[in-house]
Amino acid sequence: MVHFLILQPLSESLLLWLALVYRCSSPLPETQTPLLSLLSMSLTSVELNYLVWRYLQESGFELAAYAFERNSKCLDYAHPLNRAVDMLQPGCLPNLVQKGILYALLEESVVDKLKALTLVEAVLSDQKAQEEARVKLQQTEPKKILNGSAPAETEGSVDSNSASADGDEMDVEETQDISFSTSILSSPVRCLPSLVAAWHPSTAVIALGSNDLTAVIHALNSSGIAESVTLNHPPVLDGETSLPNPISMVSWDPQGTMVVTSGINGELRAWSPDGRLKNVANSMSDLDHTAGALNSLLWNHRGLLAFTIDVNNTFRLWDGTTLSFIQEVRDTEPGPADICGCWLGDKKFALSTGKNTIKIYSVGLSGNAEDMTVVCVGQLGGHSNPITNLCFSATSRLLASLSDTDYSIKVWNSQSSQDALELNIVAEKVPDLHYHTSPVIGLHWLNRPGDVQGIELLSISMDGAVNIWDAFTGDLLVSANVFQNPDNFAFETEQEPELLTKNSLIFATAISPNGKFLAIGDDSGNVSIWDVLVSRYVNTKDLLRCVAVFPTPDKEAGICELVWDHSGKYLTACYQGTESAILEWLQT
Ligand SMILES: *[C@@H]1O[C@H](CO)[C@@H](O)[C@H](O)[C@H]1NC(C)=O
Ligand SMILES: *[C@@H]1O[C@H](CO)[C@@H](O)[C@H](O)[C@H]1NC(C)=O
Ligand SMILES: *[C@@H]1O[C@H](CO)[C@@H](O)[C@H](O)[C@H]1NC(C)=O
Ligand SMILES: *[C@@H]1O[C@H](CO)[C@@H](O)[C@H](O)[C@H]1NC(C)=O
Numbered sequence: 001m002v003h004f005l006i007l008q009p010l011s012e013s014l015l016l017w018l019a020l021v022y023r024c025s026s027p028l029p030e031t032q033t034p035l036l037s038l039l040s041m042s043l044t045s046v047e048l049n050y051l052v053w054r055y056l057q058e059s060g061f062e063l064a065a066y067a068f069e070r071n072s073k074c075l076d077y078a079h080p081l082n083r084a085v086d087m088l089q090p091g092c093l094p095n096l097v098q099k100g101i102l103y104a105l106l107e108e109s110v111v112d113k114l115k116a117l118t119l120v121e122a123v124l125s126d127q128k129a130q131e132e133a134r135v136k137l138q139q140t141e142p143k144k145i146l147n148g149s150a151p152a153e154t155e156g157s158v159d160s161n162s163a164s165a166d167g168d169e170m171d172v173e174e175t176q177d178i179s180f181s182t183s184i185l186s187s188p189v190r191c192l193p194s195l196v197a198a199w200h201p202s203t204a205v206i207a208l209g210s211n212d213l214t215a216v217i218h219a220l221n222s223s224g225i226a227e228s229v230t231l232n233h234p235p236v237l238d239g240e241t242s243l244p245n246p247i248s249m250v251s252w253d254p255q256g257t258m259v260v261t262s263g264i265n266g267e268l269r270a271w272s273p274d275g276r277l278k279n280v281a282n283s284m285s286d287l288d289h290t291a292g293a294l295n296s297l298l299w300n301h302r303g304l305l306a307f308t309i310d311v312n313n314t315f316r317l318w319d320g321t322t323l324s325f326i327q328e329v330r331d332t333e334p335g336p337a338d339i340c341g342c343w344l345g346d347k348k349f350a351l352s353t354g355k356n357t358i359k360i361y362s363v364g365l366s367g368n369a370e371d372m373t374v375v376c377v378g379q380l381g382g383h384s385n386p387i388t389n390l391c392f393s394a395t396s397r398l399l400a401s402l403s404d405t406d407y408s409i410k411v412w413n414s415q416s417s418q419d420a421l422e423l424n425i426v427a428e429k430v431p432d433l434h435y436h437t438s439p440v441i442g443l444h445w446l447n448r449p450g451d452v453q454g455i456e457l458l459s460i461s462m463d464g465a466v467n468i469w470d471a472f473t474g475d476l477l478v479s480a481n482v483f484q485n486p487d488n489f490a491f492e493t494e495q496e497p498e499l500l501t502k503n504s505l506i507f508a509t510a511i512s513p514n515g516k517f518l519a520i521g522d523d524s525g526n527v528s529i530w531d532v533l534v535s536r537y538v539n540t541k542d543l544l545r546c547v548a549v550f551p552t553p554d555k556e557a558g559i560c561e562l563v564w565d566h567s568g569k570y571l572t573a574c575y576q577g578t579e580s581a582i583l584e585w586l587q588t
Pocket of ligand 1: 430
């Protein structure tokens with residue numbers, strides 16, 4: 001393998017170069033040089049680690065390869081389903097590095113640089129470009145309203161002349177002037193009272209779970225409900241008496257081939273979209289033959305696996321296509337708190353534990369293809385109180401955890417060995433910011449199409465405080481209370497002054513699929529829609545724009561859940577005590 005012999009003398013500078021690439025593999029803003037943005041979009045640190053490991057192996061650095069693998073766990077990347085691994089030729093990394101050098105040089109005007117066609121030159125020119133990009137970025141980045149606990153931004157002083165020279169046209173308009181209006185949504189499609197709802201992943205079809213024994217599937221056309229089917233569930237008997245059996249969970253598989261419903265006994269029923277019963281899966285425990293209602297059913301990205309967590313904190317893994325049972329996992333350190341979980345990848349998930357830590361599990365094949373086993377592969381420190389929510393951003397690969405006892409939010413970065421970044425540290429409260437001091441009922445990553453960073457984390461508490469965090473630095477990008485500022489509303493008619501003064505509580509929240517709108521359901525049953533596009537809040541304080549209000553049709557109604565459909569066109573409000581409402585939302 002000749003090329004390795006050529007490259008080995010370079011390996012010290014190679015490592016330098018890799019260190020640079022490594023820095024880039026953390027999420028980067030869009031205003032980078034082409035090389036950097038290309039890298040940050042196309043190469044994850046897991047992939048890079050794997051390539052480095054392959055390089056070390058191929059070049060005969062066995063020990064280094066071993067140590068590196070122990071540390072980085074990069075072989076996880078080479079699971080049997082990853083077809084990319086087979087396509088990697090020997091020498092892939094040196095090859096890519098060589099191309100990278102050429103590319104970095106081509107970015108400069110070429111000719112006079114040819115004399116310096118070395119790695120060091122390439123690194124230097126790359127570094128220069130990176131520095132320039134950073135300076136540019138500083139001028140365009142929205143002004144943070146709070147300095148986080150993050151390290152100081154840039155060491156080098158910025159040349160003020162060049163800054164004003166090319167910063168001008170990038171200036172974002174003053175956002176206090178952004179005009180908006182609060183529209184009143186009316187004439188929704190009405191359907192039966194429901195506890196939960198789930199939209200089909202790709203069509204205008206919704207499944208709703210009702211108070212007792214039934215769920216329905218509605219298909220919508222432009223004039224309303226076009227077709228409906230009812231999904232009947234058998235009564236649950238306790239001796240002779242039948243217990244009320246609310247359908248408290250409905251969920252479509254990610255492919256949209258079936259909808260799964262479940263009531264108080266935790267039995268999973270899978271139905272085809274036209275309402276035929278396909279399968280019944282019993283989540284009765286192997287150990288004690290009891291079953292409890294399910295708190296969650298979560299599918300992995302492709303829907304090949306799903307897990308459920310029931311009220312007894314029993315975790316069960318299912319085959320996502322057949323709903324056949326794979327394995328049950330019981331907390332080895334049970335505590336009083338409910339556990340929660342989320343998928344981190346096709347075969348990895350995180351679960352909170354009774355001891356307030358977070359365990360990372362991996363689903364592996366043992367022997368033949370049907371034999372899947374769940375193994376714990378790591379543990380994160382967790383919180384000092386029970387964890388009530390875990391959510392993962394597939395873009396930035398950051399995991400957010402929330403504890404509702406002390407309202408602490410932590411962000412875990414799998415690519416960093418440092419401790420979690422802590423948000424909402426109430427003790428360090430900065431005046432004028434709306435820290436959460438009541439239960440946080442929504443924690444959402446704002447995943448916008450085209451956003452390569454995926455680091456905006458929105459949290460919302462019952463008292464109406466909405467915060468959007470930069471989950472990488474801990475800075476607050478937006479901090480407002482939806483109920484307290486009259487400027488949040490701009491009604492075209494001056495008819496709704498009451499709405500502004502009410503001090504109500506938030507019961508349900510949902511983020512539109514494009515990450516631009518937040519829907520809120522409050523204790524009066526009103527639904528409101530809010531603009532949460534961070535770039536529209538530069539230099540503002542205390543403001544969150546309400547772009548639509550749906551006044552509750554019935555004062556006695558209680559709102560249970562809000563659900564957007566895949567396109568963001570429909571928003572469903574599940575009501576108890578009155579008909580549920582399907583609102584049409586035409587802004588994008
Ligand atoms: C934020 O940082 C700037 C510049 O470093 C400083 O002038 C300002 O006082 C800081 N603000 C807070 C709230 O710490
Ligand atoms: C929608 O479906 C209903 C009920 O099937 C039907 O009467 C109506 O004509 C349909 N509307 C459109 C625009 O297709
Ligand atoms: C599970 O929960 C159900 C209902 O809450 C209860 O009857 C049952 O005893 C529990 N089982 C275990 C093993 O805790
Ligand atoms: C809900 O909407 C109605 C009608 O606009 C309004 O009178 C009421 O104050 C609203 N409730 C809250 C809590 O904002």
